[in-house]
Amino acid sequence: MRVSKPQGNCQLSINVLDNLEDAVVAFDQQEKVTLINPMGQNFLGFSEKQAIGASLEKVVRKQETLLYLVRTSLSETRSIADHENIVLHTTGLPPRPVSATVSPLYSPEGKLEGTVLMMHDLTRVRELEEAIQRADRLSMLGTLAAGLAHEIKNPLGGIKGAAQLLAMELGENPDLQEYPQVMVREVERVNTIIEELLNLGNPRSLERVPVNLSQILNDIVLLQQEAVHDREVRFQLHLDPSIPPIVGDPDLLTQLFLNLIKNAGEAIDQHGQIEITTRVSSESHRNKPSSRPQPMIRVEISDNGKGISAEEQERIFTPFYTTKRGGSGLGMAICQKIVSDHDGLLKVESQPGQGTQVTVALPLST
Numbered sequence: 001m002r003v004s005k006p007q008g009n010c011q012l013s014i015n016v017l018d019n020l021e022d023a024v025v026a027f028d029q030q031e032k033v034t035l036i037n038p039m040g041q042n043f044l045g046f047s048e049k050q051a052i053g054a055s056l057e058k059v060v061r062k063q064e065t066l067l068y069l070v071r072t073s074l075s076e077t078r079s080i081a082d083h084e085n086i087v088l089h090t091t092g093l094p095p096r097p098v099s100a101t102v103s104p105l106y107s108p109e110g111k112l113e114g115t116v117l118m119m120h121d122l123t124r125v126r127e128l129e130e131a132i133q134r135a136d137r138l139s140m141l142g143t144l145a146a147g148l149a150h151e152i153k154n155p156l157g158g159i160k161g162a163a164q165l166l167a168m169e170l171g172e173n174p175d176l177q178e179y180p181q182v183m184v185r186e187v188e189r190v191n192t193i194i195e196e197l198l199n200l201g202n203p204r205s206l207e208r209v210p211v212n213l214s215q216i217l218n219d220i221v222l223l224q225q226e227a228v229h230d231r232e233v234r235f236q237l238h239l240d241p242s243i244p245p246i247v248g249d250p251d252l253l254t255q256l257f258l259n260l261i262k263n264a265g266e267a268i269d270q271h272g273q274i275e276i277t278t279r280v281s282s283e284s285h286r287n288k289p290s291s292r293p294q295p296m297i298r299v300e301i302s303d304n305g306k307g308i309s310a311e312e313q314e315r316i317f318t319p320f321y322t323t324k325r326g327g328s329g330l331g332m333a334i335c336q337k338i339v340s341d342h343d344g345l346l347k348v349e350s351q352p353g354q355g356t357q358v359t360v361a362l363p364l365s366t
């Protein structure tokens with residue numbers, strides 16, 4: 001005997017809608033809301049009670065593209081979508097990119113009842129696209145720089161050799177000895193920069209061994225406490241003891257976190273605080289568009305230093321962009337490269353005058 005279970009199916013549909021990470025909002029032909037799931041309430045900033053029966057214009061406010069999509073779907077009885085151009089503004093939340101699809105809604109008898117709007121949050125996708133673009137730009141720049149670096153290294157060797165000879169010729173004359181010494185030192189500095197540039201361009205083969213992140217971070221903080229002792233900088237570590245070792249290159253990961261923690265220290269003027277937090281991300285991220293989601297370790301480095309303006313944020317990954325006297329401007333570019341080489345994601349959020357939070361997400365296993 002066939003048993004029909006309308007009750008169960010109905011409950012199941014409600015459960016599915018309630019747990020969906022996408023927003024679902026249905027409208028009748030008079031443009032009034034007939035259904036809104038919890039994510040829809042979050043996206044539009046209205047409770048279910050406020051939204052049901054409210055007009056399209058009230059719930060989507062002045063978001064012209066959404067108005068256009070819903071109205072076109074209703075008037076032309078067809079599906080319509082926009083996956084590129086919508087940035088959703090919800091009161092009290094930062095704007096977020098979304099994709100929207102609107103499709104006609106029919107009753108089981110085939111009668112047109114209205115239309116249903118579905119929205120999907122694209123924040124993570126956009127972050128991923130940006131990270132990939134940055135990595136691409138960097139490897140192109142690195143390849144160019146590598147060619148140039150080869151040409152520069154030879155004459156530099158010549159200059160250094162000549163300066164050393166000069167120092168010998170000058171003997172013990174203390175007045176003049178200083179000059180060749182400065183030359184040698186500066187040549188060595190240029191050499192270091194070139195080495196770093198070459199590393200950016202050449203895909204270096206990674207060592208892949210189990211790495212204890214807590215230990216690396218503890219060691220770096222010990223060192224950096226020394227480096228900032230002329231100011232009042234407090235370090236706060238919240239390291240999750242349950243984090244298992246991750247697979248990666250210990251030297252490169254040390255360089256990564258050293259660069260980031262150094263930047264945090266340098267952003268603080270007289271007194272401030274640097275907070276370092278590690279945890280296993282409850283969400284699974286896709287670190288490459290084609291790969292399966294997997295758990296990630298998140299390391300957050302927050303400072304309450306001078307912060308980075310929106311225009312500056314666009315440039316901090318560009319090699320040689322620096323706002324510091326004596327800075328090389330390669331730190332963040334190197335960090336981006338190390339994180340990409342570990343299939344991770346790097347994110348910078350900042351409020352000028354309030355501070356900066358840098359998040360590194362690394363896959364738990366590779």
Ligand SMILES: Nc1ncnc2c1ncn2[C@@H]1O[C@H](COP(=O)(O)OP(=O)(O)OP(=O)(O)O)[C@@H](O)[C@H]1O
Nearest residue numbers: 263264267307316322323327328329330331332356
């Ligand atoms: N935590 C931060 N707070 C404020 N500004 C930052 C922070 N991190 C990076 N920046 C900005 O980004 C710029 C580029 O950083 P990057 O680490 O690439 O180079 P740098 O620190 O200037 O030089 P280097 O790393 O060679 O010492 C910095 O000059 C600074 O303006």
Ligand SMILES: [Mg+2]
Nearest residue numbers: 259263331332
């Ligand atoms: Mg730096």
